[in-house]
Amino acid sequence: DAGVIQSPRHEVTEMGQEVTLRCKPISGHDYLFWYRQTMMRGLELLIYFNNNVPIDDSGMPEDRFSAKMPNASFSTLKIQPSEPRDSAVYFCASSMVRGEKLFFGSGTQLSVL
């Protein structure tokens, strides 16, 4: 298995632009998580899905953030409009069991200028 695959690896955009991050979880994993990592706050859980259904989005910072999982092999995290404070590394992770042994992707380094 190739592991969790994220794209793009790096994204540089201007304030106000729409940003879409993509994730392909490990096949057979029923849980998918989106995390944001910054030096200030460490790893923050934004949202997670179970069997493609969003379960808890209480970590999503604002209405500018949205996430979808149209099928078991694909998820997106969208920021519209983006702001400089959204600059961070965004990780997607998947697992077979909630709360255990998450497998992380390589992350998307987002820079909003």
Place this chain on the structure above:
Amino acid sequence: GESVGLHLPTLSVQEGDNSIINCAYSNSASDYFIWYKQESGKGPQFIIDIRSNMDKRQGQRVTVLLNKTVKHLSLQIAATQPGDSAVYFCAETGVRGSQGNLIFGKGTKLSVKP
């Protein structure tokens, strides 16, 4: 150990020495714990996990110790190598508003001197 502010605690060890990275957790109800290693520019990578019905678990060159009495978790790395240089995170499954999801600590940076 766990960081509270902006700066990660750093552990510097000589190549070949053993490393011990500590982590305190606050939720006595947590029953699953896990260690991750994150190298620069990469995502966190699973190292080892342990359930609360165990005190110790060993992997390849790594050992996790769990002391539930004082709510303390440690990761021991034997014969530390330059490739072990990374940030190490502990995480627990708790119920503090996360409804059973992993809660990550701030991390400890391990620096291995050749």
